[in-house]
Amino acid sequence: MPRKILAGIGLALSFAASSGAGAATADDALVARGAYLAKAGDCIACHSAPRGKPFAGGLPMNTPMGRIYTTNITPDPETGIGNWSEQDFDGALRRGVAKDGHNLYPAMPYPSYAKVRDDDVKALYAYFMKGVAPVRQANRASDIPFPLNMRWPLKLWNVVFLDKAVYQDKSGKDVAWNRGAYLIQGLGHCGSCHTARGIAFQEKALDESGSAFLTGGLLDGWFASNLTGEYNVGLGRWSEGEVSQFLKTGANKHASAFGSMTDVINHSTQGLTDEDITAMSQYLKSLPASGGTNAPRYAYDPNVTKVSLAHPAVDAGAKVYTAYCMHCHGVDGMGFAPMLAPLAGNPNVMEKDASSLINVTLNGTQDLVIQGLPSAYPMPKYAPTLSDKQIADVLTFIRGGWNNGAAAVSVEDVAKLRKSTQAAK
Known part of the structure; x- marks a missing residue:
């Protein structure tokens, strides 16, 4: 066979191999x-x-x-x-x-x-x-x-x-904001939990054009928190960096993840690039305050609980707190963030709907697992240890303590959530 033909065959085989490798x-x-x-x-x-x-x-x-x-x-x-x-x-x-x-x-x-x-x-x-x-x-x-x-x-x-429309970048917004909006509204489907639903189980808003968007929602025994700029129960007191810290680690100086948000941190957001996390944080911090109460802006006041926690504790909720909660969350309610969540000024503590507080007290939290390491101090479950009245008393104390100013928790609400969460297991 002539040398030129052999060379041509070799060149063709080489091209085919390189094309296959490129496709792979x-x-x-x-x-x-x-x-x-x-x-x-x-x-x-x-x-x-x-x-x-x-x-x-x-x-x-x-x-x-x-x-x-x-x-x-x-x-x-x-x-x-x-x-x-x-x-x-x-x-x-x-x-x-x-x-x-x-x-x-x-x-x-x-x-x-x-x-x-x-x-x-x-x-x-x-x-x-x-x-x-x-x-x-x-x-x-x-x-x-x-x-x-x-x-x-x-x-x-x-x-x-x-709405079948694919996300379109918003004019007047930069690349990072639009990337954050795309992730939050689309693949991240944050509104599925954090937006209230209507009578037909539809989300009341699908993007920032609706005032209900990401203002919090009750789902499966948990209240997914407000992600707007609301000062007391939303992200109004959080910096963009603190939002990013929470998405990467599930905790910051304001709060810790619980319920299904633990899965989000464990399986999703901690594995995203820093650029995407920053974009999501920028978008969330751009949302105006919505869905809060008319309560005054939160300001920490230790004097509200100082007398109640004096030895011996003077009311029923304070007694439960000193026995079961104080060693982790502190006399001052500040915890040891980010390892142990603060209760003073915590948006989830101050939220009108106390479902998450009741649920996490009854059933504890799953481990946050960050870069393969489980959290050292997960919230234990107190359903086997505390009665409905004890839980109502201690949560009422916490929601009123350190100037949190939230409403009392009823025994009936605790009993209802205990029954529903036990039935779901």
């Missing part, structure tokens, strides 16, 4: 990008059951109609999404419609994911098809009774409440 590199980059976006969306937290395989579903979620279970989104072709096309994936992610045509419950935050851009959907699809291990695990039917379990009304729900 491009695919790998797309999968890696999708993995990052899935982290931003905290997909693993909802689609993984305790002690279950990642993304295999089965996590119970309580809704006003009954309990549903998250689905298997691994690439298993029989029980997961392995035989879904990118169009099928997009339909579920941004429109709330599964491959077989049934509508998803809006517990799946597709009204937020509708804002996700096409190239990010493509990257997410690549990740779930090629970067996630397939798990054979059948999906579990919901516990919602007939006729409430019929899905066709969700088509009407989507017509009324689903």
Whole structure:
């Protein structure tokens, strides 16, 4: 065979090999990008059951109609999404419609994911098809009774409440603000928990144009806190750096994460780049105050509790506090932030709705795990130790202490939440 022909064949083979390597590199980059976006969306937290395989579903979620279970989104072709096309994936992610045509419950935050851009959907699809291990695990039917379990009304729900518009950068805002808005409103789906819902379970606002956006919301026994610039119960006293610190570590000098926010920190925000965290913080700090009370701006006053905590403690709540709380949160209520949360001036303590305080006292907190290290001092659960009255007394004391100025907690509210959270286990 002539030497020129051999050289030509060699050049062609070399070109084909290099093209294949380039394609593989491009695919790998797309999968890696999708993995990052899935982290931003905290997909693993909802689609993984305790002690279950990642993304295999089965996590119970309580809704006003009954309990549903998250689905298997691994690439298993029989029980997961392995035989879904990118169009099928997009339909579920941004429109709330599964491959077989049934509508998803809006517990799946597709009204937020509708804002996700096409190239990010493509990257997410690549990740779930090629970067996630397939798990054979059948999906579990919901516990919602007939006729409430019929899905066709969700088509009407989507017509009324689903905005299909992809996020568009706002003119007059810089790159970081728009990136933060895109993450908060879209993949981060912060409004799913932190925005109050209407009678049809719809979020009352999907972006900063609505006054209810991120003003806090009650969901599954927790009150997700106000993220606007409200001074007492929101982020009004937080600096942009302190917001970033909270998103990276789950704690700062003002508060610590609890409830489902612990999963957000553990699985999502601590793994985002500093640039994205800064962008999210900048966006949140730009939101005007909304959803608060008419109470005066908080100012710390230790004298409010000094007499109550004198030895011996003089009222019922103070007695419980000195026995069970003071060693971590201090006589002065300042705790030892960020390791042990302050109670004085804590926005969650001052919030009108005391559900989170009751819940965390009854059931404690999961461990924050930052860079592989669990928190040294998680909140213990006191449901087995304290009565409903003791919890109501101590929370009333805390909400009134150090000039917090929040309303008393009733025994009935504690009993109700104890019953509902125990039933959910």
